[in-house]
Amino acid sequence: MKDWIEALDKNFDNRIRLGIMAALVVNDAVDFNTFKELMDVTDGNLASHLKGLEASSYITVQKTFIGRKPLTRYKVTRQGRKAFETHLQALEKLIKNHG
Amino acid sequence: MNPNPYSDDIAHIRSIMEKSSRFLSLSGWAGILPGIYALIGLTLGLFMMRDARSSPAFSSDYSLSNPLFVKIILLALAVLILSLLTSWIACMRKARQNQQSTWTPAIRNMLFYFSIPLVTGGIILIWVMSREYTGLIAPVMLSFYGLALIQASHFTIRSIFWLGLIEIALAVPAGISGFGIPALALGFGVAHIVYGALQLKNVPS
Numbered sequence: 001m002k003d004w005i006e007a008l009d010k011n012f013d014n015r016i017r018l019g020i021m022a023a024l025v026v027n028d029a030v031d032f033n034t035f036k037e038l039m040d041v042t043d044g045n046l047a048s049h050l051k052g053l054e055a056s057s058y059i060t061v062q063k064t065f066i067g068r069k070p071l072t073r074y075k076v077t078r079q080g081r082k083a084f085e086t087h088l089q090a091l092e093k094l095i096k097n098h099g
Numbered sequence: 100m101n102p103n104p105y106s107d108d109i110a111h112i113r114s115i116m117e118k119s120s121r122f123l124s125l126s127g128w129a130g131i132l133p134g135i136y137a138l139i140g141l142t143l144g145l146f147m148m149r150d151a152r153s154s155p156a157f158s159s160d161y162s163l164s165n166p167l168f169v170k171i172i173l174l175a176l177a178v179l180i181l182s183l184l185t186s187w188i189a190c191m192r193k194a195r196q197n198q199q200s201t202w203t204p205a206i207r208n209m210l211f212y213f214s215i216p217l218v219t220g221g222i223i224l225i226w227v228m229s230r231e232y233t234g235l236i237a238p239v240m241l242s243f244y245g246l247a248l249i250q251a252s253h254f255t256i257r258s259i260f261w262l263g264l265i266e267i268a269l270a271v272p273a274g275i276s277g278f279g280i281p282a283l284a285l286g287f288g289v290a291h292i293v294y295g296a297l298q299l300k301n302v303p304s
Contacts, residue, residue: 018108022115027204030119034203038119088112094105 004097007090009083011056016041016049021084024059024076032072050074058083122205122255124197126189130262130295133182137287140178141280144171161231172228209254216246237279241286242270262294 012018019039023030035046053059058080062073076084117123151157151167158165194201220243227235248263266286273282 015108015111018112019115022112023119026116026120030204034119037203038115088109091105091109095103095109 004090004093007086008094009087009090011053011058011083012087014049015039016046017053020049020053020074021058021076021080024074025081025084029062029073029075031074035074053080056080056083119203120205120254122190122194122203122209124190124194125256125259125298126186126193127295127297127299128189129186130291130298132185132189132295133178134288134291134295136178136182136185137291138284138289140174141284141288144174145280147171147174161228161233205254209251212254213247213251216243216250219243220247234274234276234279237273237283238270241266241273241282244286245270256298258294262290265290 012021016039020035023035023038032046035041035050036043039046050059050061054061057077060075060077062075064071064073147167147170161168163169191201220239223243224236224239227239245263245266248259248266252260252263269282269286269290272278273286
């Protein structure tokens with residue numbers, strides 16, 4: 001029991017971060033506005049969580065332009081995918097133990 | 100089981116995965132109306148053929164020099180375009196009602212994978228018609244359309260898969276002489292209307 005709580009990733013102790021990772025593991029790339037639509041979150045809050053995950057090298061940022069409009073797209077890194085999978089396993093074990 | 104934060108987390112993750120990878124605002128009207136168009140189109144086509152047969156200038160020639168053949172192709176294209184437009188408008192309206200984005204990766208994927216078998220079927224259909232294998236028109240249309248639906252089902256409501264399977268199954272009797280038009284009426288008309296109606300009943304929009 002204790003072990004599984006320790007296995008939970010501190011990077012994912014927040015709903016918005018979990019949401020970001022969930023969207024990224026099933027999509028090649030996700031842009032900023034799509035995250036906003038998915039999760040009902042303010043720009044500043046979302047940006048700070050994206051920065052946090054980027055700092056942990058769990059996601060990468062890609063800045064491009066469509067015409068003159070900037071488009072920021074995010075992708076999950078291999079490290080991020082692995083961390084998210086481990087976190088999910090820990091969550092599942094904890095739920096089982098709670099019964 | 101008392102609600103604990105971990106199962107809430109899992110539920111949240113599942114919902115985001117689902118929302119971000121599937122287009123779920125498929126409207127029932129996107130099935131019902133094209134189904135009705137298909138039945139009207141088939142009926143008009145049958146009338147045109149009957150009228151042409153009773154005229155002295157009738158020819159069963161399957162070439163663009165035969166006005167009946169051209170008229171029937173134009174009618175089929177009109178039904179196709181009208182159906183696609185109607186479905187698109189119905190789905191976009193429903194997406195806006197559900198306050199979902201109308202242009203997401205899920206929609207793009209759905210359209211892309213839906214169109215591959217459809218375009219392939221279209222190419223084969225052109226060859227089938229140019230070589231006058233008219234008995235193959237109905238089975239080719241039904242089977243490729245069924246494949247297109249099965250492809251799309253990965254990116255939208257899962258039950259579209261079963262509609263696709265029904266279309267492919269109908270391609271079997273559709274190859275029998277005389278069964279082509281009834282199979283088209285069942286596959287493109289009745290199956291769409293029934294599926295659309297079930298969809299409307301499940302998720303009132």
